Amino acid sequence: MTPVAQRGAAILRRLPNNGAMAEIGVLLAKLSEHVLSKSGASMVLVDSWAPASEQPDHYKATNDDHSKHDKRRADAHKREAMSRVARFGKRVKVLAAPSVEAAEKVDDGSLDLVFIDADHSYEGVKADIAAWLPKVKEGGWVGGHDYRNPDPRFRFGVDRAVDEWATASGAVIETDLNFTWFARV
Ligand SMILES: C[S@@+](CC[C@H](N)C(=O)[O-])C[C@H]1O[C@@H](n2cnc3c(N)ncnc32)[C@H](O)[C@@H]1O
Known part of the structure; x- marks a missing residue:
């Protein structure tokens, strides 16, 4: 199974x-395409597809390659993502904006x-949990990627943000394939 298929299986x-x-x-909507093609689900796809010049310092400080794209590369990623999900029509809603801003356009x-x-910085994951948790219905799931990833290139702030939130809220974290984490809401 590819890493994308592993993340997809954990979600599905x-x-x-x-x-x-x-x-x-x-990014390129590979995971989105996987989930859409293997289910009847509808998806809100949120990405700023922003160049490094528009990314916050705490994100760039992680050294994550995705925080360092130039405009041409970020635009190419967006085009590729759009073409990958076009065939799913109304099952897909794209919010091309910073994630916390995009959350305002989704009903609680x-x-x-x-x-x-x-x-994946501590600040980024913490802000995304706070902004997106209210969007999940009772009994639903919040989760994400790169939790407890032993690869030093991916040891950003995810563990700290998720663990802090779980301790404060009493949420129980489950792990799944390809360093995914999930908790029931
Ligand atoms: C690790 S990639 C996503 C990979 C994708 N989920 C997959 O499984 O194939 C991270 C993406 O998050 C986007 N991103 C980073 N910070 C963001 C933010 N604050 N708001 C919206 N998108 C953001 C980047 O543009 C990049 O495309």
Whole structure:
């Protein structure tokens, strides 16, 4: 199984077949395409596809390659993502904006699952959990990527942000394939 298929399987285990989810951080929409093609789900796809010049310092400080794209590369990623999901029509809503801003355009309690995979800094993940958690309906799931990833290149702030939130809220974290994490809301 590819890493994308592993993340997809972890999501599809929890997402109702015709459920609604948001993916926060889309890049090329490979994961989005996987979920859309293997379910009847609808997806809100959130990505700023922004160049490094527009990224916050805490994101660039992680050294994550995705925080350092130039405009031409970021635009190419967006085009590729759009073409990958075009065939799914109305099942897809794209919010091309910073994630916290995009959250304002989504109704509270409207989603079965939110998958956080954008700015992996502590500040970024903390802000995304705060902004997107209210969008999940009771009994739904919040989760994300690169939790407890032993690869030093991916040891950003995810663990700290998720663990702090879990301790404060009493949420129980489950892990799944390819360093994904999930908690019931
Ligand atoms: C790790 S990639 C996403 C990978 C994708 N989820 C997958 O599984 O294939 C991270 C993406 O998050 C986006 N991103 C980073 N910070 C963001 C923010 N604050 N708001 C919206 N998108 C952001 C980047 O533009 C990048 O495309």
